Amino acid sequence: MKLDKLGRKNLPWVYLFILPSVVVFLTFYLLPIVTVFVTSLTRWDGYNPPTFQGFRNYSLLLSRSVFLISLRNLLWWSLIAGTLHVGFGVLVAFLFSRRPVGWKAVRTVYMIPNVISGAAWAMIYRFIFNNDFGLLNGMIRVFAPGFNVKWLFQSPYAFWAVTLTWLFYAVIITLIVHADLMSIPAELHEAAHIDGATGLQIAWRIDLPLCRFSIGTSVILSITSRIAMYEAVALTTRGGPGDDTMNIPIILVNAITDMNYGYANAAAVSMFVLGIVTLVLVNWLFRMNRRVY
Amino acid sequence: MADNAPSVTRTALVRQAGTSKEDVKRTTRRILFGVFMYGVLIFVFVVSALPVVWVIMSAFKDNSAILSSPFSLPNQLNFQAFVQVFTLYNFQTYTLNSLLVASLATLLSLVVYAMGAYVIARFDFPGKSLFYILFTLTLLVPPHTKAQPIFSLILNLRLYDTKTALVVVYLSFGMAMSMFILRAAFMAIPKEFDEAAAIEGASFVRTFWMINLPLAKTGLATAGIMMFLGHWNEYFYAMLLTASAKHRTLPLALAFFTEAFSYDYTQMFAALTVVIIPGIVIYALTQEQVQASVASSGVKG
Numbered sequence: 001m002k003l004d005k006l007g008r009k010n011l012p013w014v015y016l017f018i019l020p021s022v023v024v025f026l027t028f029y030l031l032p033i034v035t036v037f038v039t040s041l042t043r044w045d046g047y048n049p050p051t052f053q054g055f056r057n058y059s060l061l062l063s064r065s066v067f068l069i070s071l072r073n074l075l076w077w078s079l080i081a082g083t084l085h086v087g088f089g090v091l092v093a094f095l096f097s098r099r100p101v102g103w104k105a106v107r108t109v110y111m112i113p114n115v116i117s118g119a120a121w122a123m124i125y126r127f128i129f130n131n132d133f134g135l136l137n138g139m140i141r142v143f144a145p146g147f148n149v150k151w152l153f154q155s156p157y158a159f160w161a162v163t164l165t166w167l168f169y170a171v172i173i174t175l176i177v178h179a180d181l182m183s184i185p186a187e188l189h190e191a192a193h194i195d196g197a198t199g200l201q202i203a204w205r206i207d208l209p210l211c212r213f214s215i216g217t218s219v220i221l222s223i224t225s226r227i228a229m230y231e232a233v234a235l236t237t238r239g240g241p242g243d244d245t246m247n248i249p250i251i252l253v254n255a256i257t258d259m260n261y262g263y264a265n266a267a268a269v270s271m272f273v274l275g276i277v278t279l280v281l282v283n284w285l286f287r288m289n290r291r292v293y
Numbered sequence: 294m295a296d297n298a299p300s301v302t303r304t305a306l307v308r309q310a311g312t313s314k315e316d317v318k319r320t321t322r323r324i325l326f327g328v329f330m331y332g333v334l335i336f337v338f339v340v341s342a343l344p345v346v347w348v349i350m351s352a353f354k355d356n357s358a359i360l361s362s363p364f365s366l367p368n369q370l371n372f373q374a375f376v377q378v379f380t381l382y383n384f385q386t387y388t389l390n391s392l393l394v395a396s397l398a399t400l401l402s403l404v405v406y407a408m409g410a411y412v413i414a415r416f417d418f419p420g421k422s423l424f425y426i427l428f429t430l431t432l433l434v435p436p437h438t439k440a441q442p443i444f445s446l447i448l449n450l451r452l453y454d455t456k457t458a459l460v461v462v463y464l465s466f467g468m469a470m471s472m473f474i475l476r477a478a479f480m481a482i483p484k485e486f487d488e489a490a491a492i493e494g495a496s497f498v499r500t501f502w503m504i505n506l507p508l509a510k511t512g513l514a515t516a517g518i519m520m521f522l523g524h525w526n527e528y529f530y531a532m533l534l535t536a537s538a539k540h541r542t543l544p545l546a547l548a549f550f551t552e553a554f555s556y557d558y559t560q561m562f563a564a565l566t567v568v569i570i571p572g573i574v575i576y577a578l579t580q581e582q583v584q585a586s587v588a589s590s591g592v593k594g
Contacts, residue, residue, distance in 0.1 A: 013497040014412045018424060021409030021468070028465035029431050032442035039441075046445060092337055095330050106334050108580055109341045115576040115583065116345075116569040117526035119544035123551060123565055124344045133558055135347050138363035168340050172587055179588040199326075228435040231528050235548055249437045256533070261441050268438040275435060 036272075040265040050262065057266035061251075067267075069243045070251060073159065074226060074274070077247075080163060081222040082282075089173025090215060094203060096174065097181045110171040122235035125165040126152065129236075152237050158244045165232045166225075173218040180214035181207060216286030223278045227271050248274075345569065352562040359558045374563035378550075382560075383538065384567055387546040394456050394542055395524035398463035399517050402471060405464065407513065410475035411501055415487065425472065432469035440533060447534050454536045462530050467520040474519075474586065478512025479505060515582045518575065522583075525572060543568045 040057055042050035061067045092110070096103050113121060128135045129151035140147045151161040184207060192202045208215070230249040233239060239246040248271050255264035282288070351359050352374055353367035378384045412418070413425050443462060452458040482505055490500040506513070528544040535541060541549070547568045551561050576583055 010416065010497050011418060014416045014418050017408040017412045017501070020405040021428060021472075022424065024405060024465050024468060025427060025431065027446070028439070028443065028462070029434060029468075032439040032446070033434065035442040035445075036438060046448075091333065095333055098330070100330055100334060103334065106338050107584070110337050111576065111580065111584065111587075112341050112345060112573060115522055115526075116572045117528060117544040117547075119526070119528035119548060120565060120568045123547060124348055124569075126551075127348070127561070127565075128344060133351075133359045133363060135344070135363055168337070171341075175584060175588040224435065228437050230437060235528075252437060252440060253533070256441050256444060261445075264441045268440070271435055271438050275433070279433075 036265045036268045039262055040269045042262045044261040045259045046261050047259075053262070057263045058270075060263065061266050061270065066239075066243050066246050067248075067251060067270075070246045070248050073245065073247055076159075077163065077226040077229075078223045078278070080167065081226050082219045085167055085170050085222050086173055086215065086218050088168060089170030089218060090177050090208075090211075092170070093174045093177035093181060094207070096178050107171075107174075110174065113169045114171050118231040119235055122165065122231045125161075125232075126236050129161050153241055155241050155244050158237050158241055162232060162236060162245045165236070166229075170218075170222070172221065176214045176218055177211055180211045184210050212286050213288060216282055216288045219286070220279055220282045223282070224275050227274050227278070345573070348562055348569070349566050352559060352566045354559060356558050359562070374559040375567065378560055378563045378567060382550060382554075382564075384543075384546065384564065386539070387541050387543050388567070390456060390541060391525055391543040394459045394463065395521050398460045398524050399467075399521045401460065402464050402467045402520055403513055403517055406468065406471035406516070407475055407506065407509070408501070410472050411479050411505060413472070414476045414479035415484070415505075425476070428472045429469045436466065437529060440529075443530070444533055453534065454540055456535075456540050458534045459527075459531060459540075459542065462534065463520075463524045463527065466523060466527075467516065470519060470586075471516045474512050474516045475509065478509040482508045514579075515586050518579050518582055519586055522572060522575060525575075 039050050041052060041054060043053050043056070044050035096107060127133070129137075131137055131148060131150045134151075136151065137147060137149065149157060151157045188206055188210075189202060192206055197205070226247075228249060229247060230253075233245055233247055233250055234253070237245045239250045248267050252264050252267040252271075255261070255267060347363070350367055351363075353369070353371050354365075355371075358365065358368070379388075409424075409428070413421055447453050447458045447462070450458075452461065486504050486508070487500055490504055495503070526544060527542070528548070531542045531545045532548075535545065538546075538549075547564055550564045554560055
C-alpha cells in the first residue's frame with residue numbers, strides 16, 4: 001500500500017490509536033466466536049477442560065423436542081416477520097411519503113417502543129395481557145363481561161400474544177424504507193402520471209421494486225431479531241405454556257445455567273447458521289446483488 | 294406526490310373528456326384512501342402511545358382503581374408509589390448503577406472508537422481496510438451467541454457480579470455502529486486542518502484531541518446517544534453477569550421487582566414508569582439524531 005507523507009511519519013501513532021479497538025475486537029468478538037464454534041464440539045462444564053466429542057451436542061439438540069419446537073416457532077415467527085411485520089412497516093413508510101397531516105408526530109411516537117428497554121416493553125405487554133388488570137381484557141370486558149383468558153399462559157394464545165409484542169412495532173423498517181422512497185427521483189413519478197398510471201400502480205410497479213434493497217434489509221433485520229428474541233419470551237412466558245413459545249436463546253441461557261457449555265454453544269452456532277441462511281436466502285430472493293438504478 | 298402539477302393537468306384533461314360518473318368514482322376512491330390512510334396512522338399512534346400512557350397513568354392509581362377501571366384517569370396525582378419504589382426498594386441504587394454503567398461505557402467507547410475511526414478515516418496504513426471490515430462485520434454477530442465465552446471470560450477476570458463487568462462488556466457493543474458513524478464524521482473534516490497543524494508543529498495526539506475531536510462533535514453526539522440508549526436498556530448481559538442487588542441495573546431490577554411484588558400493582562407500574570421515562574426523555578431531546586442514524590444504518594443501540 002502506498003503511504004502518504006503524513007501517514008508514514010505517524011505510523012507508530014496510527015497503530016497505537018487503533019490498538020484499543022483491535023483489543024476489544026479480539027477479546028469480545030473473535031475469541032468468543034472461535035470459542036463458541038470449537039467448544040460446541042466438546043463436552044464442557046466450565047471447570048474441567050473440554051473433551052472433544054464430535055457432533056454429539058448437535059445431534060442431542062436435534063433430538064430434543066424443545067429445540068424442534070423452537071425451530072418451528074422460529075419458522076412461523078420469521079414468516080410473520082418477513083410478511084406482515086415488514087409489510088406493515090413498508091405500508092406506513094408509503095403513507096408517510098404522502099406527507100399526510102400529522103405524519104411527523106406519528107413518526108416520533110412510533111419510535112417510542114423502540115427507545116425503551118426490551119425488558120420494560122416485555123413487562124408492559126405482560127401487564128397488558130394480564131387477566132386481572134390488563135388493558136386487553138379490560139377492553140374486551142366492556143363488550144363481554146365475565147371474559148377470562150390468560151393470554152400468556154394458555155395454549156394456543158401464548159404464541160400469538162408473544163407475536164403481538166413485536167408485530168406492529170416496525171419503526172426501523174419504516175424509517176429505512178421511507179429514506180429510500182424519498183430518494184426516488186420525482187421525474188419517475190411525473191412520467192408515470194403522464195402515462196396515466198394510478199397511485200396504486202406507481203406504488204406497486206415503481207416504488208416497491210426501487211425500494212428492493214431497503215425492504216430486503218428490513219426482512220433480514222426482522223428475521224434475525226426473531227432468532228435473537230430473548231426478553232419478549234423470557235420475561236413473559238419463559239417459553240411456556242409447555243414449550244409453546246420456546247426459542248433458541250432460552251435454550252442457550254438454560255444450558256449455561258446448567259453448566260452445559262458445549263451444548264449451549266451448539267445452540268449458539270445454530271443461531272449463527274440460521275442468521276447466515278437468512279442473509280443468503282433473502283439476498284437471493286430480493287436479488288440484492290443486482291443494482292437498482 | 295398526490296397533488297403535484299402533472300396530476301392536476303391530468304385531472305383537467307380527464308374532466309374535459311370524461312363523464313361526471315367517473316368524477317364521482319375518483320372522488321369516492323380518494324375519500325376511501327384518505328380514510329384508510331388516517332386509519333392506519335391513528336392505529337400506529339395508538340399502539341405505540343397507549344401502552345406507555347396506560348402504564349404511567351396506572352402508577353398514580355390505587356390497586357382497586359387499576360382493577361375496576363383500567364381506562365379511567367387517576368383521581369389525584371399521588372406520587373406515593375414512586376417514593377416507596379425509591380426509598381423502600383432501592384431504586385435509587387439501581388438508577389445510579391444504570392447511570393454509572395451506561396455513561397462510563399459510552400464515554401469509554403467514544404474514546405476507543407473515535408481513536409480507531411480517526412486513523413481509519415485519515416491515514417493509509419497496512420491492514421486499514423481489513424480492520425474496518427472486521428469492525429463493521431461485528432454488527433452481524435447476535436450478542437446472545439457469545440453469552441458463554443463472555444460469561445467465562447468475566448468469571449476468569451474475577452469481574453463476575455461487578456459493575457465493571459457490565460462496563461467492559463457494553464464497551465464492546467457499540468463497535469460497528471460507532472465505526473460507521475465516527476469514520477464518516479472524521480472523513481467530513483477537511484484534511485487541510487491536519488496538515489496545517491503538522492506545519493505548526495502540533496503532535497499527533499494534539500491534532501486529534503484539539504482539532505479533529507471538536508470538529509466531529511455531531512458524529513460523537515449521535516454515536517454517544519445511540520450507545521447510551523442501548524446500554525441503559527440492556528437486560529441480557531446484566532442478567533448473566535450480575536447476581537447481587539448491589540450491582541443491579543434498572544431493567545434487571547424491574548424484572549426482580551415484578552416477580553416479588555406482583556400483588557402491589559401501583560408499585561409495579563411506578564417501577565415500570567421509572568425504567569421507561571429516561572429513555573423516552575433522551576429520545577425526545579435528541580429525536581432528529583436518533584431517527585437519522587436509524588434510517589442510515591438500520592441499527593439501534
